[in-house]
Amino acid sequence: MAKKKRIVVKIGSSLLANEEKLTLRFAFINGLLADLAALQAQGYDIILTSSGSVALGLNMIGKRPEDAGILDKQAAAACGQPLLMNAYRQVASEYDMGVAQMLVTVEDMEERCRFLNIKNTMLRLFENNILPIINENDSIATTDLKVGDNDRLSAKVAQMIEADQLIILTSVEGLYDRDPSKPGAQFIEEIEDVSEHLESTKSVSELGSGGMMTKMLAANMAQNAGVETIIAEGLIEAPVSSVLRRERRHTRCLARDKTGSPLMIWLSNRLQVSGTLVVSNAAVAAISSKERGLARNDLVSIQGEFSKGDVLHVYDEEGNEFARGLTNFSSEETILMARNPDMQVEDVIGYKTKSDIIGSENILILEDHHLQLDAPIDDAQPVISV
Incomplete structure (x- = not known):
């Protein structure tokens, strides 16, 4: 048929x-x-x-x-x-x-x-x-x-x-x-x-x-x-x-x-920004090539209140969006992990899990045909520097 x-x-x-x-x-x-x-x-x-x-x-x-x-x-x-x-x-x-x-x-x-x-x-x-x-x-x-x-x-x-x-x-x-x-x-x-x-x-x-x-x-x-x-x-x-x-x-x-x-495909078409991450320029190449996921040591700043499983927009230090992905942690957990990079994940957030903020399997690297989103300017949700 x-x-x-x-x-x-x-x-x-x-x-x-x-x-x-x-x-x-x-x-x-x-x-x-x-x-x-x-x-x-x-x-x-x-x-x-x-x-x-x-x-x-x-x-x-x-x-x-x-x-x-x-x-x-x-x-x-x-x-x-x-x-x-x-x-x-x-x-x-x-x-x-x-x-x-x-x-x-x-x-x-x-x-x-x-x-x-x-x-x-x-x-x-x-x-x-x-x-x-x-x-x-x-x-x-x-x-x-x-x-x-x-x-x-x-x-x-x-x-x-x-x-x-x-x-x-x-x-x-x-x-x-x-x-x-x-x-x-x-x-x-x-x-x-x-x-x-x-x-x-x-x-x-x-x-x-x-x-x-x-x-x-x-x-x-x-x-x-x-x-x-x-x-x-x-x-x-x-x-x-x-x-x-x-x-x-x-x-x-x-x-x-x-x-x-x-x-x-679902990750590529977003209607709303749950949260944003800025990562160091030194980490962009490794993340973009899917050599690894996005680690807490990569983070420069965090904005927005988000929950585990939300889609985050990822930017380099110049403000260019280059990736989107499903987060493994809430915004509160992400901030705690980024500010305590030498501690075990379990000791920081209270349970044992993977350490990547976004796993490589859950990251979409944006291409030229994807329309990038500007980072949101929201005074109610200030940028948290790591």
């Missing part, structure tokens, strides 16, 4: 909600689900990543997008999510489709066990030909604890289920080399290296949490997981199948060959 093709479709608030009235565009939902039902019948497994709950709930709490604060948006999400899912359920029933809701937080996507549990749920829904509709749990998300945008969430989901394609539907045809309203703007049909196009992508829509920049970041995450990304206009007939058949203009971000294990 041939393996089913898997696609993740992401739609934003600007497609789902009328910008002035903040009401649902039922015609769009009807056209979208008709298209997805046809693709399911052709043998596709599909996940829909859907924004819209905040935009739809703002009317109920008497707010506009431009003057809504974080608490307003949380309340609006709680009001809007039932409206959104009810609309999906009603329309899907016309096409004999089953739908399921999954709300996630950044912690769900960044903690390895939760990540795998979400994946297993999605695979079981596929077995029953049910369309999972996934969104960030905006009613509890804050500016500090959130996936950040559903573009990147959709890329994490695509990585999770080993999708063939990520299709991001938006209000424009795709990517231009500059603001498309400027003279001489050129449409870009195909991208191999996303990093070359980041500077031209900094506009933000009124209803959405990000513009083309977040779509490029999502495309980079998908590329590193071996997933092709398509960015295309959504307000059009058969919005998904028409780009799959290449019947209209769109931007295609090519996938890279999968070279890493699922764990390494």
Whole structure:
């Protein structure tokens, strides 16, 4: 039996909600689900990543997008999510489709066990030909604890289920080399290296949490997981199948060959920084070549509160991120070990274990195609010098 093709479709608030009235565009939902039902019948497994709950709930709490604060948006999400899912359920029933809701937080996507549990749920829904509709749990998300945008969430989901394609539907045809309203703007049909196009992508829509920049970041995450990304206009007939058949203009971000294990791919695509380590320049070469893990004697400074099993970002002394890895210790234990390098690990932290802060088997060395993250500047979590 041939393996089913898997696609993740992401739609934003600007497609789902009328910008002035903040009401649902039922015609769009009807056209979208008709298209997805046809693709399911052709043998596709599909996940829909859907924004819209905040935009739809703002009317109920008497707010506009431009003057809504974080608490307003949380309340609006709680009001809007039932409206959104009810609309999906009603329309899907016309096409004999089953739908399921999954709300996630950044912690769900960044903690390895939760990540795998979400994946297993999605695979079981596929077995029953049910369309999972996934969104960030905006009613509890804050500016500090959130996936950040559903573009990147959709890329994490695509990585999770080993999708063939990520299709991001938006209000424009795709990517231009500059603001498309400027003279001489050129449409870009195909991208191999996303990093070359980041500077031209900094506009933000009124209803959405990000513009083309977040779509490029999502495309980079998908590329590193071996997933092709398509960015295309959504307000059009058969919005998904028409780009799959290449019947209209769109931007295609090519996938890279999968070279890493699922764990390494997961490490490469981070949504949030749990903590950072700065190591001496003298240790960088040995760690980068996987000759050994990251030892306590390598540490120059530590920032952030983290737990055993969190993903840490590793920098050299010039501030260049060169690795990410799963820590064997909490931040408190790491500080104690780094400040007592001559003591046995068991004597410092009270139990016997491996001495490496991050083992070589759990380190990803970043390559040119990985977008590096700047070290966070957080006065609430000062840098601890070793």
